[in-house]
Amino acid sequence: MKALILVGGFGTRLRPLTLSFPKPLVDFANKPMILHQIEALKEVGVTEVVLAINYRPEVMINFLKDFEDKLGITITCSQETEPLGTAGPLALARDKLADGSGEPFFVLNSDVISEYPFAELIKFHKSHGGEATIMVTKVDEPSKYGVVVMEEATGRVERFVEKPKIFVGNKINAGIYLLNPSVLDRIELRPTSIEKEVFPQIAADQQLYAMVLPGFWMDVGQPRDYITGLRLYLDSLRKKSAARLAAGAHVVGNVLVHESAKIGEGCLIGPDVAIGPGCVVEDGVRLSRCTVMRGVRIKKHACISNSIIGWHSTVGQWARIENMTILGEDVHVCDEVYSNGGVVLPHKEIKSSILKPEIVM
Amino acid sequence: MKALILVGGFGTRLRPLTLSFPKPLVDFANKPMILHQIEALKEVGVTEVVLAINYRPEVMINFLKDFEDKLGITITCSQETEPLGTAGPLALARDKLADGSGQPFFVLNSDVISEYPFAELIKFHKCHGGEATIMVTKVDEPSKYGVVVMEEATGRVERFVEKPKIFVGNKINAGIYLLNPSVLDRIELRPTSIEKEVFPQIAADQQLYAMVLPGFWMDVGQPRDYITGLRLYLDSIRKKSAAKLATGAHVVGNVLVHESAKIGEGCLIGPDVAIGPGCVVEDGVRLSRCTVMRGVRIKKHACISNSIIGWHSTVGQWARIENMTILGEDVHVCDEVYSNGGVVLPHKEIKSSILKPEIVM
Numbered sequence: 272m273k274a275l276i277l278v279g280g281f282g283t284r285l286r287p288l289t290l291s292f293p294k295p296l297v298d299f300a301n302k303p304m305i306l307h308q309i310e311a312l313k314e315v316g317v318t319e320v321v322l323a324i325n326y327r328p329e330v331m332i333n334f335l336k337d338f339e340d341k342l343g344i345t346i347t348c349s350q351e352t353e354p355l356g357t358a359g360p361l362a363l364a365r366d367k368l369a370d371g372s373g374e375p376f377f378v379l380n381s382d383v384i385s386e387y388p389f390a391e392l393i394k395f396h397k398s399h400g401g402e403a404t405i406m407v408t409k410v411d412e413p414s415k416y417g418v419v420v421m422e423e424a425t426g427r428v429e430r431f432v433e434k435p436k437i438f439v440g441n442k443i444n445a446g447i448y449l450l451n452p453s454v455l456d457r458i459e460l461r462p463t464s465i466e467k468e469v470f471p472q473i474a475a476d477q478q479l480y481a482m483v484l485p486g487f488w489m490d491v492g493q494p495r496d497y498i499t500g501l502r503l504y505l506d507s508l509r510k511k512s513a514a515r516l517a518a519g520a521h522v523v524g525n526v527l528v529h530e531s532a533k534i535g536e537g538c539l540i541g542p543d544v545a546i547g548p549g550c551v552v553e554d555g556v557r558l559s560r561c562t563v564m565r566g567v568r569i570k571k572h573a574c575i576s577n578s579i580i581g582w583h584s585t586v587g588q589w590a591r592i593e594n595m596t597i598l599g600e601d602v603h604v605c606d607e608v609y610s611n612g613g614v615v616l617p618h619k620e621i622k623s624s625i626l627k628p629e630i631v632m
Numbered sequence: 633m634k635a636l637i638l639v640g641g642f643g644t645r646l647r648p649l650t651l652s653f654p655k656p657l658v659d660f661a662n663k664p665m666i667l668h669q670i671e672a673l674k675e676v677g678v679t680e681v682v683l684a685i686n687y688r689p690e691v692m693i694n695f696l697k698d699f700e701d702k703l704g705i706t707i708t709c710s711q712e713t714e715p716l717g718t719a720g721p722l723a724l725a726r727d728k729l730a731d732g733s734g735q736p737f738f739v740l741n742s743d744v745i746s747e748y749p750f751a752e753l754i755k756f757h758k759c760h761g762g763e764a765t766i767m768v769t770k771v772d773e774p775s776k777y778g779v780v781v782m783e784e785a786t787g788r789v790e791r792f793v794e795k796p797k798i799f800v801g802n803k804i805n806a807g808i809y810l811l812n813p814s815v816l817d818r819i820e821l822r823p824t825s826i827e828k829e830v831f832p833q834i835a836a837d838q839q840l841y842a843m844v845l846p847g848f849w850m851d852v853g854q855p856r857d858y859i860t861g862l863r864l865y866l867d868s869i870r871k872k873s874a875a876k877l878a879t880g881a882h883v884v885g886n887v888l889v890h891e892s893a894k895i896g897e898g899c900l901i902g903p904d905v906a907i908g909p910g911c912v913v914e915d916g917v918r919l920s921r922c923t924v925m926r927g928v929r930i931k932k933h934a935c936i937s938n939s940i941i942g943w944h945s946t947v948g949q950w951a952r953i954e955n956m957t958i959l960g961e962d963v964h965v966c967d968e969v970y971s972n973g974g975v976v977l978p979h980k981e982i983k984s985s986i987l988k989p990e991i992v993m
Contacts, residue, residue, distance in 0.1 A: 281979040286993045290651060290977075614993065616651075618642040630991040632647045632975065 272317045273368055274377035275361060276308060278324045278331065280354055284493040287599030287616045293331055294326075295381045298564050298582075299491060300504050301529050301547045303352045306338065307412040308379055311387035313344050317377065320344060321367045323360030325351035358463035361455060369452045376570050378465075380446030382492035384500045386507055387447070395482045396449045399426065402478035404449045405470065407442040416443040417466060421481045428479040431471055441613040444470075455464055458576075494597050495580060498560060523559070536569075547582075561592075570606070578610075581617070594628070633678045634729055635738035636722060637669060639685045639692065641715055645854040648960030648977045649942055654685075654692055656742045659925050659943075660852060661865050662890050662908045667699065669740055672748035674705050678738065681705060682728045684721030686712035719824035722816060729953075730813045739826075741807030745861045748808070749846050756843045757810045760787065763839035765810045767833065768803040769849040778805040778827060782842045788863035789840040792832055805831075806845045850985060855940060855958050859921060863904040878902075884920070896932075931967070939971075942978070955989070 274430030288297045295305035309320055320602025324331055328350050335346045341553070350363040358528060361368065361378065362604060368376050375396060385408075396404040405428070407419050416439050420429045432439050444466055457469055473479040487507055489500035505525035508515060517526040521534070528534065529541065532546045535554035540546070544558045547565040552558070557574040566583040569575065573586045578596040587606035596610040601615035608621055612628030615621060643650030649658045656666035667779050670681055685692055689711050694977060696707045710725040722729065722739065729737050736757060738750070746769075757765040766789070774796065780803050781790045791799050805827055818830055834840040848868055850861035866886035869876055878887040882895070885903025889895065893907045896915035901907070905919050908926040913919070918935040927944040929935065934947045939957040947953060948967035957971040960978035965971065969982055973989030976982060 283977070283979055286977065464749070616644070616647065618644055630993050632644070632989050 272315070272374055272376065273319045273321065273351075273370070274317045274379065275323055275364055275368060276305065276359060276379045276381050277320045277357055278305070278322050278381050280325055282492075285497070287597060287614060288579065291582065291600040291617055294491040294492070295322075296331065296543045298547060298562070299384060299471070300501060300508075300527055300562075301544050303334070304384070305335075305381055307346065308381070308387065309338070309342065311389060312377060312379075312550050313342055314446070315393060318344060319367070320346050321364050322346065322348045323351065324348050325354055338568070354462060355460075356462040356464050358458050358469045359461055359466035361450075361465070362458045362460040362463075369455055373452060373577060375451050377450050378448040378450060380490070382490045383446040384489065384491050384504055385445065385447070385484060385488040386486035389483065392447070392449050392482060395426070395480070399480045400474075400479045401427070402451045403454055403470070403473050404482055406445040406447040406478045406484040407481045408445040408484045409441050410443050411436070411441075413441045413443065418434060418443060419481050426480045426482055427477065428470070428474040428481050430474060431466070434610055436450060442481065442483065446490065447484070447486050496596055497562070498543075498577060498595070501545060502560070505543055505545075513620065583610075596625075633676070633735055633737065634680045634682065634731070635673045635678045635740065636682045636684055636710075636725055636729060637666065637742050637901040638718055638721060638759075639666070639683050639742050641686055646858070648975060649940065649959060652943065652978055656683075657692065657695055659908060659923070660745060660858070661862060661869075661888055661906050661923075664695070665745070665852070666742055668745060669742070669748065670699070670703065670707070672750060673705055673738060673740075676750040676754060679705060679714065680728070681707050681766065682708065682725050683709045684712065684716075684725060685709050693794070704860040714823075715823060717823040717825050719819050719830045720822055722811075722826070723819045723821040726816050730816055734813060735858055736810050736812050739809040739811060741851070743799075743851045744807040744849065745852050745865055746806065746808070746845060746849040747847035752846065753808070753810050753843060756787070756841070760841045762788070763812045763837075763946075764815055764831070764834050764839045764842045766846040766900035767844045768842045769806040770802050771804050772802075773802065774802045780805060780842050786844055787841045788838065789831070789835040789842050791835060792827070803842065803844065804870075807851065808845070810897045824914050855956055858923070858940065859904075859938060859956070861905060862923060863921070866904055866906070868913055913934040933991070 278295050282294030285294055287438055296303045322575045328348050339346050383520055404538055416433055418432045418435055419442050420432060420440050470479055487503035489496055491497040491500040509525050517528045521538050522541050526541040527545045529548045531548050532550040534552045537555045538552060540558045543560045546563045549566045550563050551568045553571045555572040556569050559576045561575050561578045563580045564582045566578050569586045570588045572588055573590045575592040577594055578592050582600045584598045584602040586604045589607045590604050591609045594612040596612055597614045601618045602615045604621045609624040609628055613625035613631055615631040639656050643655035646655055657664045691710050693709055700707050715911040744746045746863055779793045779796055779801050779802050783795060831840055847863035850857055850864055852858040852861040867894050870886050878889045883902050887902040888906045890909045891912040892909045895913045898916045899913060901919045904921045907924045910927045911924050912929045914932045917930050920937045922936050922939045925943045928941050930947045931949045934951045936953040939953050940956055942959045943961045945959045945963040947965045950963050950968045952970045955973040957973055958975045960976055962979045963976045965982045970985040972987055974986035974992055976992040
């Protein structure tokens with residue numbers, strides 16, 4: 272079985288993190304985002320993953336070669352020389368996706384974090400016999416999205432309504448699809464939207480079905496949603512694999528700590544924190560609702576909340592980091608500095624406080 | 633003869649341009665900065681250039697391979713695995729710089745644009761017989777710099793004074809040196825400053841001489857100075873190679889236009905403008921005091937001043953771009969948009985006006 276992951280473009284919404292790595296290689300819960308998806312695909316028997324890429328493919332390829340061996344799965348790239356939207360990449364990768372077996376293939380948006388219930392999706396796809404299945408998820412404010420209107424009993428999709436003023440439903444496209452190879456015949460090699468062009472066409476032919484995604488879902492493509500997604504992910508981990516979460520008097524709620532990280536005395540960590548490989552958290556540190564990426568050092572008595580600390584950065588003694596502060600790679604916040612929503616590009620030293628949200632270049 | 637160019641680190645002061653290319657590969661007057669230096673070095677008989685690099689060396693190496701052939705000069709890289717300051721790189725490249733011939737070698741800071749009077753420098757170095765020569769340039773406000781105090785008659789350097797409150801002289805280090813191989817014996821392989829450690833030591837031994845740099849000089853390491861440097865450079869071209877500059881009723885003052893660029897009807901271009909390879913400037917455009925890099929399209933009736941337009945960007949019809957606006961690579965400013973000092977990271981579309989200087993990420 273095969274899968275295409277729509278890696279997409281420049282990841283501008285997740286800057287400054289994506290100035291150092293392509294978005295799918297940005298860590299989420301101590302693992303590159305894309306690995307969450309690839310591992311879940313492998314579990315349901317996918318043997319080849321194709322990445323649709325148009326930005327810094329050499330970084331992606333080099334990184335994933337390591338994981339091909341570890342995972343025992345084939346990972347190839349299909350490189351766009353110009354952006355092809357969300358459907359064009361399927362046409363570009365046609366020769367890799369259609370192998371003549373007639374088996375359906377997965378298509379995933381790379382920003383999506385969920386429980387990836389792929390086994391249920393396969394079962395549902397087989398049961399309805401239609402050409403394509405999309406997973407949908409419920410949202411609280413459907414008027415901000417493209418809403419999927421479906422027959423509740425069968426899941427058959429009737430139509431899509433963009434940002435409906437009047438309520439027509441509360442389910443939106445979750446960015447996870449299972450498609451028969453015949454879908455490829457509907458897509459030309461040009462910039463095309465799968466959501467606005469291909470799916471409505473399949474729905475008009477009464478061949479499109481939607482399955483409500485069980486468990487949590489989050490598009491973590493921008494920092495605020497990334498932090499929310501971490502909370503949802505850790506909650507899910509608490510229910511399914513609680514042993515992987517940290518325990519102890521110094522821990523509040525759900526906290527994920529990489530085995531190689533070191534945490535000092537008198538810290539209070541959590542809730543909803545991920546501490547990455549090789550991190551050093553010195554004595555007396557307070558961390559809540561944040562991600563601390565590989566190789567970061569948090570010095571004594573620092574207090575960090577609702578923020579992301581990028582790779583190999585340092586947070587000084589008594590520093591206070593809060594309100595969606597995002598530190599890029601190799602950013603060094605000096606002792607006693609306060610950051611209120613600072614967004615700092617890579618390789619910078621922050622010597623004075625940032626009192627209101629601003630970009631530091 | 634050999635030369636070491638101190639390419640240095642992340643180029644954060646020249647962002648967003650240096651988010652797409654290492655600083656020495658950023659174009660200045662339609663040519664990568666570093667090529668200005670390498671071409672001038674070749675003219676005085678330098679046959680090997682060593683680049684001291686610690687950021688994205690593969691980009692530098694790939695790019696310069698092309699020019700090695702064209703220029704008939706050997707270009708190699710000496711890669712720092714951690715920043716070594718301004719003297720450490722000399723120790724690291726010791727085996728490449730000291731070839732046993734006893735000949736002096738050049739050391740250049742990569743941000744410096746000048747007339748590179750290397751022939752005069754060689755002559756002066758031979759004449760005084762000391763161990764090292766630095767070029768110095770006069771500045772209007774010496775209290776902001778490290779000042780070089782020298783014997784006027786001989787050029788022998790007495791001492792360095794950092795940010796003097798009381799006037800001690802008005803000449804500063806211009807970032808161009810000619811050093812005997814024996815200087816290498818003074819430098820250990822560790823982070824070291826050539827300006828603050830090595831040169832004061834050589835001066836104390838009465839072996840350091842300074843030559844006042846003739847013609848213009850500018851450290852173009854940040855946008856405002858880059859724009860000023862362009863004006864000085866074009867003035868210099870006017871005096872020495874006026875035929876390279878554009879002429880015509882549509883041109884005001886000094887303007888450099890690459891032969892592959894296209895300029896429409898009814899434009900007014902200049903003063904102090906550089907238009908790069910493959911650019912398209914449509915009808916009725918006004919450009920002054922700006923650089924337009926490779927592959928940019930400026931649409932009809934746009935007005936641009938005191939700004940830098942990065943590679944492959946677009947400026948829409950009737951757009952107004954001014955006051956140190958810096959567009960990174962592949963930035964698209966829509967029709968009728970006004971940018972007052974916007975600094976835009978790569979791969980963005982600007983749909984609404986930027987009324988005061990701010991960073992758009």
